[in-house]
Structures are given as C-alpha cells and as structure tokens.
Amino acid sequence: MCNYTVGTNSYIDDSSEIGSGTVIRNNVIIENNVKLGKDVYVDNNAVIKSGTVLGDGCRIGTGCLLNESPFIVDAGKKLQIGNSAIIRSGTVIYGNSRIGDYFQTGHNVTIRENTHMGDNVSVGTYSDVQGYCEIGDYVRMHSNVHVGQKTIIEGFNWIYPFVCFTNDPTPPSEVCVGARICKYAVVATGSVVLPGVIVSEDSLIAAGAIVNKDVDKYCIVAGNPAKVIGDVRNIKNRETGLSNYPWRYYFDRNMPWESVGFEEWEKSNRRCMNTGDND
Amino acid sequence: MCNYTVGTNSYIDDSSEIGSGTVIRNNVIIENNVKLGKDVYVDNNAVIKSGTVLGDGCRIGTGCLLNESPFIVDAGKKLQIGNSAIIRSGTVIYGNSRIGDYFQTGHNVTIRENTHMGDNVSVGTYSDVQGYCEIGDYVRMHSNVHVGQKTIIEGFNWIYPFVCFTNDPTPPSEVCVGARICKYAVVATGSVVLPGVIVSEDSLIAAGAIVNKDVDKYCIVAGNPAKVIGDVRNIKNRETGLSNYPWRYYFDRNMPWESVGFEEWEKSNRRCMNTGDND
Amino acid sequence: MCNYTVGTNSYIDDSSEIGSGTVIRNNVIIENNVKLGKDVYVDNNAVIKSGTVLGDGCRIGTGCLLNESPFIVDAGKKLQIGNSAIIRSGTVIYGNSRIGDYFQTGHNVTIRENTHMGDNVSVGTYSDVQGYCEIGDYVRMHSNVHVGQKTIIEGFNWIYPFVCFTNDPTPPSEVCVGARICKYAVVATGSVVLPGVIVSEDSLIAAGAIVNKDVDKYCIVAGNPAKVIGDVRNIKNRETGLSNYPWRYYFDRNMPWESVGFEEWEKSNRRCMNTGDND
Numbered sequence: 001m002c003n004y005t006v007g008t009n010s011y012i013d014d015s016s017e018i019g020s021g022t023v024i025r026n027n028v029i030i031e032n033n034v035k036l037g038k039d040v041y042v043d044n045n046a047v048i049k050s051g052t053v054l055g056d057g058c059r060i061g062t063g064c065l066l067n068e069s070p071f072i073v074d075a076g077k078k079l080q081i082g083n084s085a086i087i088r089s090g091t092v093i094y095g096n097s098r099i100g101d102y103f104q105t106g107h108n109v110t111i112r113e114n115t116h117m118g119d120n121v122s123v124g125t126y127s128d129v130q131g132y133c134e135i136g137d138y139v140r141m142h143s144n145v146h147v148g149q150k151t152i153i154e155g156f157n158w159i160y161p162f163v164c165f166t167n168d169p170t171p172p173s174e175v176c177v178g179a180r181i182c183k184y185a186v187v188a189t190g191s192v193v194l195p196g197v198i199v200s201e202d203s204l205i206a207a208g209a210i211v212n213k214d215v216d217k218y219c220i221v222a223g224n225p226a227k228v229i230g231d232v233r234n235i236k237n238r239e240t241g242l243s244n245y246p247w248r249y250y251f252d253r254n255m256p257w258e259s260v261g262f263e264e265w266e267k268s269n270r271r272c273m274n275t276g277d278n279d
Numbered sequence: 280m281c282n283y284t285v286g287t288n289s290y291i292d293d294s295s296e297i298g299s300g301t302v303i304r305n306n307v308i309i310e311n312n313v314k315l316g317k318d319v320y321v322d323n324n325a326v327i328k329s330g331t332v333l334g335d336g337c338r339i340g341t342g343c344l345l346n347e348s349p350f351i352v353d354a355g356k357k358l359q360i361g362n363s364a365i366i367r368s369g370t371v372i373y374g375n376s377r378i379g380d381y382f383q384t385g386h387n388v389t390i391r392e393n394t395h396m397g398d399n400v401s402v403g404t405y406s407d408v409q410g411y412c413e414i415g416d417y418v419r420m421h422s423n424v425h426v427g428q429k430t431i432i433e434g435f436n437w438i439y440p441f442v443c444f445t446n447d448p449t450p451p452s453e454v455c456v457g458a459r460i461c462k463y464a465v466v467a468t469g470s471v472v473l474p475g476v477i478v479s480e481d482s483l484i485a486a487g488a489i490v491n492k493d494v495d496k497y498c499i500v501a502g503n504p505a506k507v508i509g510d511v512r513n514i515k516n517r518e519t520g521l522s523n524y525p526w527r528y529y530f531d532r533n534m535p536w537e538s539v540g541f542e543e544w545e546k547s548n549r550r551c552m553n554t555g556d557n558d
Numbered sequence: 559m560c561n562y563t564v565g566t567n568s569y570i571d572d573s574s575e576i577g578s579g580t581v582i583r584n585n586v587i588i589e590n591n592v593k594l595g596k597d598v599y600v601d602n603n604a605v606i607k608s609g610t611v612l613g614d615g616c617r618i619g620t621g622c623l624l625n626e627s628p629f630i631v632d633a634g635k636k637l638q639i640g641n642s643a644i645i646r647s648g649t650v651i652y653g654n655s656r657i658g659d660y661f662q663t664g665h666n667v668t669i670r671e672n673t674h675m676g677d678n679v680s681v682g683t684y685s686d687v688q689g690y691c692e693i694g695d696y697v698r699m700h701s702n703v704h705v706g707q708k709t710i711i712e713g714f715n716w717i718y719p720f721v722c723f724t725n726d727p728t729p730p731s732e733v734c735v736g737a738r739i740c741k742y743a744v745v746a747t748g749s750v751v752l753p754g755v756i757v758s759e760d761s762l763i764a765a766g767a768i769v770n771k772d773v774d775k776y777c778i779v780a781g782n783p784a785k786v787i788g789d790v791r792n793i794k795n796r797e798t799g800l801s802n803y804p805w806r807y808y809f810d811r812n813m814p815w816e817s818v819g820f821e822e823w824e825k826s827n828r829r830c831m832n833t834g835d836n837d
Contacts, residue, residue, distance in 0.1 A: 006805070009288055009567055009585075013439055027306060027585060028286075029323055044587055044605055045621075047323055047341055049520070062420050062605055062623055063324075067342055089623055089650055090388050090666070092368055096377075107650050108369070110386050110404050123688050128404050128422050128440075140730075143686050143704055146422055147520075148441045155556045158730050161686075161704045161722050162750075164440050164468050166486065170516060170523040171465055171529050172437050186729055189722050190750045190768075192486045207724065207750045208768035208782050210469075210487035213581050224487050224782050231621050237728060244728040251730050288567055288586070305795050307587060308569075308602055311783045326602055328619055342603075344620055344647055371647055371665050389665050389683050402755045407683050407719075425701055435616075443719050443747050445765065449795060450715050450744055451801040451809050471748045489766035503766050503782050528802075539638070 007044070019056065028228065037083065051095065056084035061107070062089040069095050069113070082119065106143060118155060120254075123272075133178070138255065148195075150178030154254075156248065157181050160189040160207070169195045184248050191226075202246040204232050217245070286323070286555050298335065316362065330374065334362035340386070348392070361398065371475040373410065377412065385422060397434060399533075407525075411459070422548030427474075435527065435534075438462050439468040439486070448474045463527050470505075481525040483511050497525070565602070576616065595641065609653065613641035619665070620647040627653050627671070638676065652689065664701060676713060678812075691736070696813065706753075708736030714806065715739050716815075718765070719748040727753045742806050743773075749784075760804040762790050776804070 004018045007026035012018065016030050019038035024030070037056035038147045046060050048065040049090075064087055067079035082103055086167065087093070088110035099117040104114035106125030113128055118137035123129065127145040136155025144209065145159050148167035153159070165179045178273045181187065184279030186198045191209040193199060198214045205211055206222035206229070215221050220230040232245035244250050257265030283297045286305035288313070291297065295309050295422035298317035308326045317333035320325065325339050327519055330388030339345065360482040363380055364371070369387035378396040385404030394408055397416035402408065402538040406424040413432025420426075426439050432438070437558040444458045458476040460466065464478045474480060477493045484490055485501035485508070494500050499509040511524035523529050527541045536544030562576045565584035570576065574588050577596035582588070587605045595614035604618050607625040618624065622645055625637040627777040633651030642659055644653070646828050648666035655669065658677035663669075667681050668734065670689030679693055687693075691705055694713025699705075702716050705723035710800070723737045735754040739745065744756045749767040751757060756772045762786070763769055764780035773779050778788040790803035806820045815823030 008569070009306070011287070025568070026322075026587060028306060037495075043584075046326060046343075062626075063342060063603075063621060068341075068368065089626065090369065108387055108405075108648070108666055126405055126666075126684055130422075144423070144690075144702070160729065162469075162720060162722070163432075165438070166468050170514060171467060171525060172526055172532075173440065173516075174532065175516075175518075188729060189724050190469070190720075190748070194486060200635065207752060208487075208766075220554060222783075233427075235728060237731075237733075239733075240454070244731060247728075249728055251729075251732075253732065265796060284627060287718050288585070289564070307583060324603060324621075347620075347647065369648065369666070387666055405684055409701075423702070441748075443718060445718070449805075450746060451719065451791060451805055451811075451812065452802060453809075454795075454797075469748070473765060487766075496759075504780075506769075511661075 007143075015052075017241070038089070042183065049095075053078065053080045054085070055081060057083055057100065058085040058087070060087050062086075063201045064089065066096045068092050077113075088125070100137070112149075123238045124161070124188075142189075148178060150176050151181070152178060153181045154183045156184050158186045160187065162190040163187050164192045166192065167195045184246060186247065202232060202244065202248075204235075295542045322368070328374075330357045332357065333364070334360060334380065336362055337364040337366070339364075339366050340370065342375045343368065344371045346374045355390075367404070380517050391428075401438070401498070414464070421468075427457060429455050430460070431457060432460045433462045435463050437526075439466065441469040442466050446470065446474045463525060465526065481511060481527075483514075483524065491524045572609075601647070607653075609636045611636065611638045612643070613639060613659065615641055616643040616645070618643075618645050619649065622647065623650045626650050627652045646683075658695070670707075682719070700747075706736060708734050710736060710738045712739060712741045714742050716744045716805075718745060720748040721745050722750045724750065725753045735771075742804060744805065759805075760790060762793075762803065768817070 003020040004022040004023045009080045009230040010028040013032040014034040016034040016035050021039040024042045025044045027045050028042050033050050034048050035053045039057050041059045043062040047061045052067040068200045079095050081099045082101035085103040088107045089107050091105045091109045094113040097115040100119035102120045104122040109123050109127050111129045112131030115133045117135040120138045123141045124143035124164045127141050128151045129147040132149045138156045139153050141159040143161045146164040148165050151165040166178045167176045167178045179193040179197045181199045182201045184201050185203045187205045188207040191205045194212045200217040202218050204212040204220045209222050209226040211226040212225040217244045219228050219232050222229045235245050283301040287304045289303050290308040291309040292311040292332045294311040295313040297315050300318040305321045305511040306324050307321050310328050310329040313327050314332045318336050320338045322341040323344045331346040341496045349359035358374050360378045364382040364383050367386045370384045372390045373392040375392045376394045379398035381399045383401040388402050388406050389430040390408045391410030396414040400419045402420045403422035406420050408426045409428045411428045413431045416453045417435045418432050420438040422440045425443040427444050430444040446455045446457045458472040459477045460478045461480045461520040463480050464482045466484045472483045472492045479496040481497050482494045482497045486503050490504040490505045497511050498507050501508045531537045561578040562580040568582050568586040571590040572587040572707045573590040574592040578823050579597040582600045583602045584827045585603050586600050591751045592606050593611045597615050599617045601620040603621040605623050609709040610625040612739045623742045626638040637653050640659035643661040646665045649663045654671045655673045657675040659770045659824050660678045662680040664683030668684050669687045673691045675693040676695035678696045682700045685703040686773050687701050687705040688707045689744040690707045693732045696714045698713050699717040701719045704722040709723040735780045737751040737755045738757045739757045742759050743761045745763045747764040749763045758775040760776050761773045762778045763815040767780050768782040769784040776789050777786050793803050810816045
C-alpha cells in the first residue's frame with residue numbers, strides 16, 4: 001500500500017497522498033492535503049506546505065519551501081506544479097500559483113503568489129518573481145532576474161542576469177503597471193525595463209540598457225536611456241558571417257521546433273489549431 | 280509553567296527564556312541566553328544563537344539564522360529586535376545589532392554586524408546590508424539592495440531593486456566612506472551611489488543612474504554618469520496630471536501620517552517635541 | 559578511535575573518514591566516501607554529498623550543500639577543497655571542482671561544476687559562479703558577482719557587487735566565449751563585461767561600465783558603452799594627494815606581499831622560480 005520511501009526524521013501528514021515510487025529523504029515536512037505524483041523525489045530538509053499539488057516525476061531540492069504564505073492565514077491557498085519539474089535547493093514558491101510541466105529553477109529562487117506560468121519555463125538562481133505575473137511557455141530567465149508584480153512575459157523569451165522589470169512610474173505610488181515582453185524578445189544582462197513599457201516581438205534589448213519607451217519589432221535598443229541602434233536582422237555572427245536573428249529561425253536547442261525548424265513547427269501548429277477550430 | 284509549544288527534534292537551551300504563547304516548530308535550535316517575547320513564532324529549521332533578544336509577536340521564518348557570527352568567538356555579542364518583526368525564510372542576521380519594532384525582511388536577506396535600524400524598516404529578498412550601517416525609521420528597501428559598510432540611510436527612504444551603495448573611492452584601499460541618503464530621498468532600480476556621495480532630502484535618483492556627485496534637494500538625476508535632469512516638483516502623474524513629489528505629500532500607505540496627511544503629522548510631531556523640550 | 563564530535567540527528571556514512579578534532583553539529587548529513595580533515599567544523603543542517611574531500615581546519619556553515627549535482631547521477635564526481643576554508647551558511651558547491659587553500663565564501667553562494675580556483679580566493683554573498691571557470695589565486699569577489707561559464711579570472715583581482723561576466727555574443731546561441739580578466743585588474747560595482755572581452759593587467763573598470771571592447775593595460779574605462787577616460791597611474795587619493803594605482807604597489811592587506819611590499823615579494827618570487835628552474 002505504502003509504496004514510497006521515507007528517510008529519517010521526516011513527517012508526512014496522514015491526509016496527504018504520495019504517489020508510488022516517490023522518495024522522501026530526511027527531515028522533510030509534508031503538511032496536510034498535499035498531493036505528490038508518482039516518482040517524485042523530495043530532498044533533505046524540504047518543507048511542502050498544505051495544499052501543494054505536484055505532478056509525476058518532480059524533483060524538489062534540499063531545503064525548498066513550497067506553498068509558502070509566511071505568517072498569513074490563507075486556508076484555501078493552493079500551489080499546483082505540473083509533471084517533471086526540477087526545483088533546486090533553497091527555492092521558495094508561494095501559494096495561489098499554477099505552473100505547467102517541465103518547470104525548472106536554479107537555487108534559492110523566490111516566486112511569489114498569484115503567478116501563472118506555462119510549460120517549459122525556467123527561472124535561474126536567485127531570481128525573484130514578485131507575484132501577479134503571467135509568464136508564457138518556454139520563458140528562460142537566467143540568474144538574478146527581478147520580475148515586478150504585474151509583468152507579462154508572453155513566451156519564448158530569453159532574459160539574462162540582473163534584468164529588472166519595474167512597475168511603478170512614480171515611486172512610491174499606488175500605481176502598478178507591469179512591462180509587457182512580447183513573444184521571442186530577448187532582454188540582455190543588466191537592463192532595466194521601466195513600468196508599462198512594451199517590448200515587441202523579436203526585439204533585442206542590449207546589456208545595460210535602461211528602457212523607458214516602447215521597443216518596436218526587430219529593434220535593437222541600447223544605452224542609458226535606451227535608443228534604437230539597429231535592426232536585429234542585420235546582426236551577423238562574427239565567425240560565420242551568417243544571420244542570428246530573429247533567433248527563432250537560427251536556434252533550436254530544447255525548443256519545440258528542435259530538428260524541425262521554426263517555420264515547419266509553426267505551420268504544423270497552425271494546422272492543429274485550425275483543426276481544433278473545426279474548419 | 281512552560282506555556283509554549285515545541286515541535287519535534289527541536290532543542291532549546293535551559294538558560295533561554297521563552298514567552299507565553301510562543302510556538303517553536305520542528306528542528307529548531309535555540310542556544311543559550313536567548314530571550315523570546317510572547318507569541319513569537321519560530322518556523323522549522325531556524326537557528327537562534329546565543330544572546331538573541333526578540334520582542335513580542337515576532338515571526339521567524341524557516342531556516343533563519345539569528346545572531347550569526349560565523350566561526351568567530353564573540354562571547355558578548357547580542358542581537359536585539361523589537362516587537363512584531365516578520366523575518367522571512369533563509370534570512371541571516373549577525374550579532375551586535377539593534378533593530379526596532381515592526382521590522383520586516385524578505386527571503387534570504389543578509390544583515391551583517393553593528394547595524395542599527397529604527398522602527399518600521401523593511402529589507403527585501405536577497406538584500407545585503409554589509410554592517411556598520413545606520414538606518415532610520417520607515418526605510419523601505421526592495422529586493423537585491425546592497426548596502427556597503429558605513430552607509431547612512433536617514434529615514435523614510437525608498438530604495439528599489441539592485442541599488443548599490445558603495446564605500447571605497449579607490450578600490451581596493453583602506454578608506455571606507457559610506458554614502459548618506461537623506462530623509463525622503465528615493466533611489467530607483469539599478470542605480471549605484473558612489474562613496475561619500477550625499478543624496479539630499481526629497482531628491483530622486485532615476486533607474487540606472489551612476490551617481491558620482493552630491494545630489495541637491497528636489498533634484499532628479501539620471502544617466503551614466505548621473506546628471507540633473509529636472510526638479511521632482513515638476514513631475515506630474517501621467518493619468519491624473521497631478522503632482523507626485525515630494526512623495527511625502529502624496530503618498531501615505533503604511534506611513535505614520537496615513538489618513539492625516541504629512542503636514543498635519545509633522546505639525547503634531549513638532550508640538551510633541553516642543554512639549555518634550557519643556558517650553 | 560572515533561575522536562570527533564557529532565550532534566543529534568546527524569548521519570555519517572560508515573565509508574566516510576572524519577579527521578580528529580572535527581565537530582559535526584546537529585542534523586548534518588555526510589554521505590558515503592567523504593573525507594574530512596582534522597579540526598573541521600560542520601554546522602547545523604549541512605549536507606556533504608558523496609565524494610567530497612575537505613582539508614584540515616575547514617568550517618562549513620549552516621545548511622551548506624557540498625558536491626551537489628541536483629538529480630543527476632554522476633558516480634565519479636568529486637569536490638576537493640584545501641585547508642582552512644570558511645564556507646558560510648547556505649552555500650551550494652557542485653562537484654568536479656578543485657579549490658585551493660584559504661577559500662572563503664559569503665552566505666548563499668552558488669558555485670557550479672568544473673571550476674578550478676587557486677588559493678586565497680573569496681566569493682561574496684549571493685555570488686554565482688556558473689561553472690567551467692578558471693579562477694587564480696587571491697581573486698576577491700564581493701557580493702552578487704555573476705561569473706558566466708568559461709570566464710577566466712587570472713589572479714589578484716578585485717570584483718565588486720553586481721558585476722557580471724557574460725559569454726554569449728548573440729544570445730541565445732551555441733557560442734560560449736568567456737571574458738578574460740588579467741592579473742591585478744579591478745572591476746567596479748555594477749559593470750558588465752561582454753563575451754570574449756580581455757581586460758588587461760592593472761586596468762580599472764569604473765562602476766556601471768558596459769564593456770564591449772578589450773581594455774588596455776593601465777586604462778580606466780567608464781560609461782555605457784565604456785570608453786577610456788584616463789590612466790590609473792594618474793589617479794590620486796583625494797585626501798593624501800598620493801597615487802593609488804596600480805593598487806598592488808599601494809595596498810597589501812592580506813596579500814602575500816603584506817609588510818614586504820609588492821616589488822620585494824615579486825623579486826623573491828622570481829628568485830624562487832629561477833632556482834626551481836635549476837639555474
């Protein structure tokens with residue numbers, strides 16, 4: 001009946017359901033009404049709070065803290081994470097969030113409440129998602145990314161270390177307008193995107209840019225304050241002399257169009273959607 | 280007699296005093312000569328070292344480490360925190376510091392030794408206060424703020440993510456001159472304040488500014504290196520067309536002048552002080 | 559025979575060797591094939607994974623995680639750290655790395671796999687070394703330094719908070735070219751060094767510089783993008799009027815030339831090497 005493994009000094013509340021093949025290591029705390037899928041691995045000292053639901057094959061690192069709501073009574077809170085997540089040590093995820101499949105975090109990540117994430121999202125070490133954010137599929141955030149409340153990151157975005165998305169145009173104030181990062185846009189190291197700024201599809205924000213105006217499709221912006229310095233389609237690889245952008249046509253590692261190419265993948269996607277729409 | 284609650288695997292030294300109504304969860308370590316007030320809550324895996332004094336109603340998150348002095352023998356060290364603190368998971372606070380009431384931290388904050396903080400200070404996730412700092416009442420630091428040794432932040436300041444206060448004019452050297460952030464000044468995301476710089480009352484440092492000169496009252500500075508680009512009194516809210524600065528006249532959430540207004544509050548404050556001075 | 563001390567709830571695998579005088583505190587996990595030197599101190603909640611080798615006198619802080627390889631089966635992995643390391647709480651170090659003597663970290667540092675570090679290296683709080691890096695003797699990184707994969711930091715370098723060394727010239731791509739920071743170069747707060755950039759000996763990168771070109775010997779670069787703004791040999795101390803750079807001639811605290819001076823030390827070093835070469 002109990003076909004899962006538990007180390008020493010761990011506590012699992014009787015009301016929680018643990019899938020078969022799951023391994024719970026030492027000094028783990030699993031509170032009430034938790035549901036773990038099959039073949040989940042929970043490493044030493046992790047704390048999984050009441051109302052957490054994890055899919056099959058998830059791996060929870062040492063000292064992680066799931067469905068945290070520090071010192072706030074919130075009986076109904078729920079944290080739902082899909083299948084095959086890899087959540088590295090020291091990560092804290094608050095409640096009332098829903099995260100898709102193949103989620104990954106680095107170490108010591110913080111993700112606050114009311115955040116929705118699609119599939120294949122990864123959030124790097126020390127990154128800090130402040131809550132009330134919408135993050136689409138295949139968003140890749142590197143280390144130390146700071147995502148202010150109400151930021152929207154549409155999907156297939158690359159966000160590099162020390163990037164900050166802000167939300168208060170006249171701090172401090174009661175206004176909160178997040179930035180919107182449209183599909184396929186790339187935001188390089190150390191740049192700051194100011195409140196309400198729209199970063200359009202396929203654009204590129206250079207390292208250290210302070211972006212206080214909307215960025216058009218294909219534009220490269222750089223500097224403080226950021227100015228348009230070119231078009232991504234003109235960037236050539238220094239060694240090969242070939243184009244690199246829009247990156248979705250030139251890069252496919254771990255993307256859904258891997259080995260097929262973006263165009264083929266998009267076409268077949270469109271076909272699927274049309275069929276679904278019942279033409 | 281022992282009217283507090285202790286979870287499993289927790290250790291409390293006999294010489295420590297625990298107030299009534301206090302809850303100590305699992306695997307907590309409370310060393311000798313610790314004094315916890317009433318209704319304190321200490322979450323799983325926290326370590327409270329010898330000489331810590333916490334007021335009533337404090338809440339200490341999972342894995343926090345209080346009165347740390349890593350591997351240094353310092354028999355007399357003491358950490359004193361007032362009433363109603365909320366210290367979130369993974370926070371490390373060193374000894375020989377005194378912190379007022381209503382203190383808050385985010386997750387994984389580090390506060391080094393010999394730091395004094397007033398009341399109602401909050402320090403965001405991953406922020407790093409390097410010690411020997413003076414921080415006044417109602418200072419609000421967001422995530423990832425780095426406060427170099429000997430920085431002075433006078434009070435009622437808003438400090439946004441990735442701000443850094445430096446202290447060595449010719450690194451590396453033996454000179455350490457902290458910045459001074461005067462009352463009501465606002466320091467926006469990703470800016471760097473160089474050693475010894477004085478940021479005057481009611482000024483505003485824009486996002487990404489590299490501030491290498493003193494900033495006058497009411498000035499807005501921006502850019503790398505930072506230059507004066509305007510006067511805060513001329514900033515209007517984009518939607519309402521009304522003024523926003525000096526912010527103390529336009530913003531009152533959780534401020535001591537909430538619902539009364541800054542002017543009224545200041546007047547009554549002045550009256551109190553005059554009475555105290557025995558006119 | 560067992561002349562070391564172990565606290566409560568700690569687990570030490572029988573195959574591991576623990577040196578005499580070593581102190582293991584509470585709830586520590588020491589997996590198989592670990593080798594700890596004499597007089598090692600392992601604080602509460604630390605986890606030392608299979609294949610870790612620590613020299614004499616090392617001090618491992620609360621909740622550290624050594625030889626981590628999250629959820630990857632890697633039977634042969636090894637982490638070797640020399641004598642007298644001080645590794646502060648919450649630090650995570652991956653396997654397949656070799657680190658010299660007198661290593662120090664701040665709190666919550668992350669050091670990824672396949673990294674080599676010389677002696678007397680220190681890595682500040684929240685710093686993030688991404689792996690596959692070469693870091694020479696006496697490199698001092700302050701808090702929040704981000705070191706991209708394949709970065710080379712030659713030795714005797716000072717790296718200040720929020721500095722980022724990047725490695726992908728056209729992100730995202732399969733290209734990874736780290737920066738090279740040559741001996742004695744200083745990189746100030748919040749600067750970004752772009753992929754493949756060479757920062758020459760004795761140069762100085764000013765706070766907030768975005769460095770997209772190689773930096774010559776003795777140059778000071780500043781701004782976004784960074785430009786040469788002077789020669790380090792012309793910088794005078796504001797108070798004394800004396801020179802400060804190249805710093806190796808003016809600063810010696812904790813350096814191998816302490817009290818002797820750089821020139822004497824270098825001469826005697828050269829003599830030793832010549833003797834070693836069998837003249």
